[in-house]
Amino acid sequence: MKGFARSGQWAVRLVTLIACFLIAPAFAETRQVTDVLGRTVTIEAPAKRVVLGFHYGDYLAVGGEQAFDAVVGVSRGAWERKVPANWALNVAHRPSLASLPDVGETENNSFSVEKVLALKPDLVVLAAWQFQALDSEVKRLEQLGIPVVAIDYNAQTLERHLASTRLLGVITGQEARAAELADFYAKVVEDIQTRIAAAHRPKPRVYAEFGNKGPAEYSFTYGRNMWGAMVTLAGGENIAAPFIQWWGVMNPEQVLMAQPEVIFISGREDNSNPTALPMGPGVTADDARNHLRAFMQRPGWANLPAIRDGRLYGVYQGASRSLEDFAMLQFIAKQLYSDLFQDVDPMANYRDYYRRYMPIQPQGTFAIGLTP
Numbered sequence: 358m359k360g361f362a363r364s365g366q367w368a369v370r371l372v373t374l375i376a377c378f379l380i381a382p383a384f385a386e387t388r389q390v391t392d393v394l395g396r397t398v399t400i401e402a403p404a405k406r407v408v409l410g411f412h413y414g415d416y417l418a419v420g421g422e423q424a425f426d427a428v429v430g431v432s433r434g435a436w437e438r439k440v441p442a443n444w445a446l447n448v449a450h451r452p453s454l455a456s457l458p459d460v461g462e463t464e465n466n467s468f469s470v471e472k473v474l475a476l477k478p479d480l481v482v483l484a485a486w487q488f489q490a491l492d493s494e495v496k497r498l499e500q501l502g503i504p505v506v507a508i509d510y511n512a513q514t515l516e517r518h519l520a521s522t523r524l525l526g527v528i529t530g531q532e533a534r535a536a537e538l539a540d541f542y543a544k545v546v547e548d549i550q551t552r553i554a555a556a557h558r559p560k561p562r563v564y565a566e567f568g569n570k571g572p573a574e575y576s577f578t579y580g581r582n583m584w585g586a587m588v589t590l591a592g593g594e595n596i597a598a599p600f601i602q603w604w605g606v607m608n609p610e611q612v613l614m615a616q617p618e619v620i621f622i623s624g625r626e627d628n629s630n631p632t633a634l635p636m637g638p639g640v641t642a643d644d645a646r647n648h649l650r651a652f653m654q655r656p657g658w659a660n661l662p663a664i665r666d667g668r669l670y671g672v673y674q675g676a677s678r679s680l681e682d683f684a685m686l687q688f689i690a691k692q693l694y695s696d697l698f699q700d701v702d703p704m705a706n707y708r709d710y711y712r713r714y715m716p717i718q719p720q721g722t723f724a725i726g727l728t729p
Contacts, residue, residue, distance in 0.1 A: 401532030411484035420529030442638035485509035513586035563593035569630025
């Protein structure tokens with residue numbers, strides 16, 4: 358009996374040791390990583406004190422909710438201002454986000470090195486466009502011994518999506534989860550392109566525009582990045598590509614002359630302009646559809662093939678430049694080649710992605726056509 362008791366005590370101790378090992382935080386180690394700009398950076402990984410400039414949803418998807426325990430500061434305006442409903446949902450789920458120190462933004466020149474230094478980070482993670490806009494600030498941080506890495510989902514290339522995801526896996530200590538997500542995204546793109554290549558169809562002419570200014574004024578279209586790159590990945594001929602390198606307003610006459618066969622207008626939940634296209638969390642399908650129909654009334658649009666054939670669609674701006682844009686790629690491809698993707702339900706896949714990888718479950722309208 359005494360031997361049994363001793364063996365039982367040892368079993369309890371063993372289970373306790375295993376439990377402690379499983380819940381203990383990963384020990385940081387010095388790692389050399391290559392960011393999306395090809396820079397070799399030495400970091401401590403997993404990082405323990407992170408300042409995060411952008412791509413918050415991807416950081417969450419890769420690292421899991423617990424990864425935000427290590428975030429000590431954010432460029433808050435880019436989250437709260439650009440996708441306010443998404444911000445509100447995340448704050449409601451995790452109220453501590455609202456008290457995270459704000460280090461400012463690049464777009465309004467409020468980014469503050471002093472605020473970053475006050476947080477004593479061991480790593481600063483910036484979007485590539487932030488990194489490029491903050492050349493002197495990045496150099497100062499690095500001179501003071503704070504490593505800075507760049508990630509990039511804005512380019513909307515498969516290469517940078519995958520590289521950014523794997524890098525976030527190292528930063529958060531979730532390399533297996535990152536590999537799973539990278540593999541998932543790569544397979545979606547491969548599936549889209551394999552189906553289209555096998556069909557040997559001519560590419561439909563496509564126009565994409567950010568609908569933040571409403572029907573009365575043409576807003577940004579995209580050349581080689583964001584929606585422009587997504588149209589290309591999904592098998593369309595982007596009519597803006599010959600005229601716009603990255604993003605900018607296309608001459609309305611050029612749009613009419615190009616005769617697009619399919620048109621995508623992107624919108625978001627920020628309705629400061631009452632005629633802007635609303636899309637995203639909290640937006641009803643009826644509201645989105647009514648605003649989308651108003652774009653049909655633009656001068657000359659009634660004669661466009663896309664309008665004549667009812668191939669005008671709304672997509673969520675907040676679901677671009679992110680891993681979650683896989684569903685937007687599927688939606689675009691399905692509207693371009695409907696018979697090739699009858700078995701694909703992009704919005705069901707979008708909801709499933711949030712259930713599997715994100716702490717919130719947004720309800721709203723994320724992709725829509727003219728008819729229910």
